[in-house]
């Protein structure tokens with residue numbers, strides 16, 4: 001299986017990593033949509049949100065919590081930010097490995 005985010009997690013491909021532990025890695029998006037654009041994801045391969053099981057609830061909670069901590073570190077906690085999981089083709093997902101976008105540092109437009 002050829003997955004760019006698995007390769008980054010295994011350090012086979014370089015990225016600007018801002019956090020990692022055994023479960024989660026976070027790195028800067030290669031094509032940022034705002035001054036802060038970080039991807040937070042599980043190291044284990046899960047293709048998309050609809051593939052999650054109930055057992056993954058804690059993992060997703062940890063990913064959202066990590067995004068909260070990173071937002072604080074980036075100084076955008078009070079000004080506000082956006083967290084986005086794209087899911088599937090119509091949801092705009094391009095990389096088939098679950099990732100949470102943390103986007104902020106400027107006034108963002110409305111969605112939709």
Ligand code: AMP
Nearest residue numbers: 004015028029030031086092093094095
């Ligand atoms: P999505 O449309 O939700 O699947 O978003 C995929 C995101 O991954 C996009 O914002 C890309 O810019 C980003 N991306 C793709 N390849 C890399 C990479 N090698 N390093 C960092 N970000 C990447």
